[in-house]
Amino acid sequence: MASKRPREAWASRLGVILAVAGSAVGLGNFLRFPGLAAGNGGGAFMIPYFCALLLLGIPICWAEWSMGKYGGLFGFNSCPAIFGVLGRRPIWRYLGVLGLLIPVVIYMYYVYIESWCLGYAFSYLMGEINLGEDPTKWAEESKKFFADFVGSDQDGLMLDGKLHVSVVFWLITFAVNFFFIYRGLSKGIEKFCTWAMPAMAICALIVLVRVLTLGTPDPSLPDQNVLGGLAYMWEPKPLKPGDSVFSALADPEVWMKAAGQIFFSLSVGFGVIINYASYLKRRDDVVLSGLTASATNEFFEVCLGGLITIPAAFIFLGAAGTVGGTFGLGFNTLPVVFLHMPGGAFFGFIWFFMLFLAAITSSLSMLQPAIAFFEEGLDLGRRASVAILGMITGLGSLFVIFYSKGLVALDTLDFWAGTALIYVLATLQVILYAWVFGAEKGHRFAQQGAEMRLPRIFTFVIRYITPTYLLVVFGMWAYKSLPGYVEQLGEGGVPLLGVLLIGVIAIFLLILVHIAGMRWGAETRDTSGPEELPDFSEEKQ
Amino acid sequence: MSPGGWIFMLASNGFVLGLLVFCFFKVLAKPRTAGRLHAPSTTDTGDEGT
Numbered sequence: 001m002a003s004k005r006p007r008e009a010w011a012s013r014l015g016v017i018l019a020v021a022g023s024a025v026g027l028g029n030f031l032r033f034p035g036l037a038a039g040n041g042g043g044a045f046m047i048p049y050f051c052a053l054l055l056l057g058i059p060i061c062w063a064e065w066s067m068g069k070y071g072g073l074f075g076f077n078s079c080p081a082i083f084g085v086l087g088r089r090p091i092w093r094y095l096g097v098l099g100l101l102i103p104v105v106i107y108m109y110y111v112y113i114e115s116w117c118l119g120y121a122f123s124y125l126m127g128e129i130n131l132g133e134d135p136t137k138w139a140e141e142s143k144k145f146f147a148d149f150v151g152s153d154q155d156g157l158m159l160d161g162k163l164h165v166s167v168v169f170w171l172i173t174f175a176v177n178f179f180f181i182y183r184g185l186s187k188g189i190e191k192f193c194t195w196a197m198p199a200m201a202i203c204a205l206i207v208l209v210r211v212l213t214l215g216t217p218d219p220s221l222p223d224q225n226v227l228g229g230l231a232y233m234w235e236p237k238p239l240k241p242g243d244s245v246f247s248a249l250a251d252p253e254v255w256m257k258a259a260g261q262i263f264f265s266l267s268v269g270f271g272v273i274i275n276y277a278s279y280l281k282r283r284d285d286v287v288l289s290g291l292t293a294s295a296t297n298e299f300f301e302v303c304l305g306g307l308i309t310i311p312a313a314f315i316f317l318g319a320a321g322t323v324g325g326t327f328g329l330g331f332n333t334l335p336v337v338f339l340h341m342p343g344g345a346f347f348g349f350i351w352f353f354m355l356f357l358a359a360i361t362s363s364l365s366m367l368q369p370a371i372a373f374f375e376e377g378l379d380l381g382r383r384a385s386v387a388i389l390g391m392i393t394g395l396g397s398l399f400v401i402f403y404s405k406g407l408v409a410l411d412t413l414d415f416w417a418g419t420a421l422i423y424v425l426a427t428l429q430v431i432l433y434a435w436v437f438g439a440e441k442g443h444r445f446a447q448q449g450a451e452m453r454l455p456r457i458f459t460f461v462i463r464y465i466t467p468t469y470l471l472v473v474f475g476m477w478a479y480k481s482l483p484g485y486v487e488q489l490g491e492g493g494v495p496l497l498g499v500l501l502i503g504v505i506a507i508f509l510l511i512l513v514h515i516a517g518m519r520w521g522a523e524t525r526d527t528s529g530p531e532e533l534p535d536f537s538e539e540k541q
Numbered sequence: 542m543s544p545g546g547w548i549f550m551l552a553s554n555g556f557v558l559g560l561l562v563f564c565f566f567k568v569l570a571k572p573r574t575a576g577r578l579h580a581p582s583t584t585d586t587g588d589e590g591t
Contacts, residue, residue: 013568014568014569017568042546042549043545043546043548043549043550043553044549046549046552046553050553050556227542228542230542230546230550231542231543231546233550234542234546234547234549234550234553235542235543235545235546235549236545236546236549245545288564288567288568289568291560291564292561292564292565292567292568295557295560295561295563295564296561296564298557298560298561299557299558299561302553302554302557303554303557303558306553306554307554451567451568451571452567
């Protein structure tokens with residue numbers, strides 16, 4: 001055991017499933033997926049999407065659940081220690097630092113985005129979102145409202161000496177997150193997710209019913225109706241006019257985008273599932289639980305996100321209203337949609353409150369890996385762990401808030417930690433599970449306590465297909481996106497500061513992992529070479 | 542909406558909903574594991590026969 005303090009554990013099976021699903025369900029399910037699908041072949045996009053789910057997403061999920069549970073049986077909950085147990089070489093402990101770095105850095109900007117959702121929900125509740133009387137200017141006013149709210153026009157939010165409204169919501173959101181983290185795994189995270197996930201589903205279903213019963217709101221625009229909105233989202237359509245409706249399938253970039261969406265949507269490569277699964281016990285199932293958490297995430301993404309966001313935008317704004325990235329669609333377009341919609345203030349509140357719940361169930365999962373590491377690696381108490389993590393993430397978050405112009409700081413952290421490093425960690429995890437630990441051994445271990453049979457083909461897929469798929473997608477992404485961001489670094493300024501911030505945190509965590517490693521060495525057996533690990537077979541239970 | 546649109550919408554949503562229902566049915570069908578994660582303790586207290 002890594003620590004003599006009583007180990008935390010999940011109180012119920014449903015709780016751990018909802019907590020993992022809550023970690024996966026976020027803004028991307030409702031704002032990124034629909035725009036991506038509609039803009040990349042509509043219904044045809046779902047073919048590469050489901051291929052990626054079956055060959056990339058679910059296999060990595062199962063691998064992470066198994067790795068986490070395995071490390072947990074040795075009494076470890078943090079990614080560096082679990083990597084040490086699985087890899088049995090000190091280098092794996094240091095590589096495992098990514099499982100702490102990534103969620104911590106993502107939390108720094110994610111909590112700010114989360115606070116926008118809370119701020120928008122509150123503004124709808126108080127009737128404060130007023131875009132004027134002229135509908136032709138609503139789109140412009142909505143953009144202005146968002147820019148004022150997040151301070152994207154200039155750096156130095158709060159330098160005018162006033163407590164900016166978005167900072168107030170950030171403080172509230174930050175405090176709520178740490179309140180639940182302080183309460184612990186079962187009483188905090190699990191309890192919150194157990195009511196937040198059903199609440200999210202209810203909120204989304206209310207908005208879905210509203211959208212599907214809109215009919216044709218403007219008789220002068222008969223094409224902009226519910227069926228037209230659904231058709232815009234789901235009909236297979238060519239990427240360029242004149243091409244075949246399935247031309248998207250011949251475009252490698254569409255396959256890359258589908259894989260990327262699955263990857264980020266399921267929260268694989270974050271270090272979060274490994275941490276959550278480490279609190280399972282020997283006889284607990286990982287196969288059915290992992291699949292159920294993934295299916296829950298897909299329900300929120302395909303069945304709710306796919307039927308609400310784009311159809312709603314199309315019904316009121318036409319095809320032109322459906323473009324825009326996650327922020328554009330979520331915080332510029334949808335407020336205009338709600339203004340057009342009968343009862344829009346109520347539905348706007350429900351929608352943004354649901355996004356807030358989706359975001360907070362994700363952000364809580366970003367804090368727990370580091371808390372677990374501080375407790376088991378440095379033998380700190382809960383209060384000290386929470387205080388240290390609060391200070392680190394608070395300073396990082398203030399960096400994002402201060403350099404708010406064009407949201408450059410946020411974008412920098414999202415690119416390097418929230419995208420590039422996630423690909424790296426996911427690749428390392430697959431190599432560790434399939435090649436170092438052994439796919440066969442992993443398969444046997446995953447079957448122990450499993451309530452459904454892990455498909456035999458999983459061993460082959462995780463060993464050959466998943467790493468190849470992952471490396472191809474990673475390579476294509478790097479080829480397309482890296483040069484621009486590397487060039488930005490050469491110009492200095494906020495992007496360089498952002499990367500330096502990530503680097504400083506990484507070095508700090510590496511030092512802590514080194515200190516912790518001296519305590520763990522004997523326990524993880526990662527310095528004495530390969531040896532037989534304890535047999536957890538059914539006969540011994 | 543064209544037949545292709547209907548097919549993709551119904552197939553995608555049907556697949557995901559079917560998977561979700563199957564998974565939750567299996568999880569919730571076993572009350573012992575659905576409500577409680579860990580089996581009750583089977584510790585031998587050694588009281589028997591004393």
